[in-house]
Amino acid sequence: MxxxxxxxxxxxxxxxxxxxxxxxxxxxxxxxxxxxxxxxxxxxxxxxxxxxxxxxxxxxxxxxxxxxxxxxxxxxxxxxxxxxxxxxxxxxxxxxxxxxxxxxxxxxxxxxxxxxxKQKLASDADAQALEDCACLVFLAHGFDAFAAQHEDAKVIDILRKTWAKMSDQGHAAALAAAPSLSERAQSLIGRALGG
Known part of the structure; x- marks a missing residue:
């Protein structure tokens, strides 16, 4: 306590x-x-x-x-x-x-x-959890404003880089939250993950 x-x-x-x-x-x-x-x-x-x-x-x-x-x-x-x-x-x-x-x-x-x-990101589950949280907060609260300022190709590239930094657990949480994002965000995420 x-x-x-x-x-x-x-x-x-x-x-x-x-x-x-x-x-x-x-x-x-x-x-x-x-x-x-x-x-x-x-x-x-x-x-x-x-x-x-x-x-x-x-x-x-x-x-x-x-x-x-x-x-x-x-x-x-x-x-x-x-x-x-x-x-x-x-x-x-x-x-x-x-x-x-x-x-x-x-x-x-x-x-x-x-x-x-994030000194041992590749091997430290806690550092990875911090990275996952940062990515999830960005997707939920900063992504639309960021995407509005940039061309689709740049946003898709950033999404792919963000996805690569996340764990499987982070991926699952991001996909679960995706339906609450804007239509444009959902479309860009789909394009980033689809190819």
């Missing part, structure tokens, strides 16, 4: 710093706060038995992301990858600091940092 309370306090601490995000969702809620809660909801559906470390890592995946804008790095793939790598380190450091304030042991803190940075 003590760990459950500490997990809840840690999630609340992550939410508290994410509440400072100046970007707002349609209803005026800070975007980072919305994203973290969506990630947790995706995890609860995907892995209801998730460990404490995974629950914290999923919520902290984008903690204070707005503080490191993409525009502060060079254009192109190299700049994008550097930005993502350095963001992962920053998210892990912020999550670690928040966990230390709640009295977590260093092994659990290190585990969260590893999951957040």
């Amino acid at each position: 003590a760990n459950d309370e500490r997990v809840e306090r840690t999630l609340a601490a992550i939410d508290a710093v994410n509440a400072a995000d100046p970007s707002r969702s349609e209803d005026g809620t800070p975007e980072a706060l919305v994203y973290g809660r969506r990630m947790s909801a995706a995890l609860a559906a995907l892995r209801p038995d998730a460990s404490d470390a995974l629950r914290i890592a999923v919520r902290a995946q984008h903690v204070e992301r707005w503080k490191v804008p993409r525009a502060t790095y060079p254009e192109g793939r190299v700049g994008y990858l550097k930005w993502r790598r350095e963001l992962g380190k920053m998210h892990a450091e912020r999550a670690s600091a928040l966990m230390r304030a709640e009295g977590w042991d260093e092994d659990t803190i290190a585990r969260v940092a590893s999951i957040v940075q």
